[in-house]
Each structure stands twice: as structure tokens, then as C-alpha cells.
Amino acid sequence: MSSKYSNYDRIYEIVRQIPSGQVATYGQIAELANLAGKARVVGYALYRVDIQKMDIPWHRVVNAKGEVSLSPLRFGTDYLQRSLLEAEGLKFSEVGKIDLRKYLWKPQNLS
């Protein structure tokens, strides 16, 4: 398995496969990208995503607690993320969490 693609490319490729209405966690993406235990790398990769391109459904990735990871460095894109998810039908609790048991993506075919 030569790596013609970088880790970032694999991460993006996987995120692209998350279906609308479902979410994945950073740790989960890391595992699927052969980066088990390196969830932070996934976070970093998504940080670099060009929001404007709208090429990647970056908003479908949340943390292990089932909430949107908030950070001042995101300049409000974290709230945008919540809006996009709500637009796909996900419900947030009063404390800003979603039910992972309900929305967590379960990938079927690993390539």
C-alpha cells in the first residue's frame, strides 16, 4: 500500500463519505485513516479545510462527547457547524450535545 496520498488526503477522503444526517468523531476518522489514537491530527487537518470550497462535509465531524468543538480560533465557524447539522435534522440538547447513539456514522465498506 504505497502512500501516494498524504494522511490529510485520506482524512478528507473519509470525511467525504459521511452521509448527510450523520456524524463521525475525530477519533473514528483517525482510525479509518490509519491514524488510530491520533485524533488531534484529524482536528488539525480539518482546521486547514477551506470552508468556502464546500468540498468536504467538515461539519459532520464532532468530538467524542457528541458536541461541536468550540474554539475562538474558528472565528464562528463552530456555530455555523451547528446550524448546518441542524439543517440536516440533528437535534441539539440544552447543553449543546447531540445523541451519538442515534447519529453516529457506522461505515460499512472499508476500502
Add this chain to the structure above:
DNA sequence: AAAGTGACTGTTA
């Protein structure tokens, strides 16, 4: 080329 950064996570108290 060495050091800094980060949209995380599991464990511990």
C-alpha cells in the same frame, strides 16, 4: 532542521 501548534481523547480525582 528544530520547535511550535492544534476542530482530540481516555484516565483520574
Add this chain to the structure above:
DNA sequence: TTAACAGCCACTT
């Protein structure tokens, strides 16, 4: 139950 700590390491500069 929630909160704080300390690992984790690829990418950027």
C-alpha cells in the same frame, strides 16, 4: 457527574 491533566504526532514555519 463534570473538570482537569497529560499523552498523542503530522504538519507548518
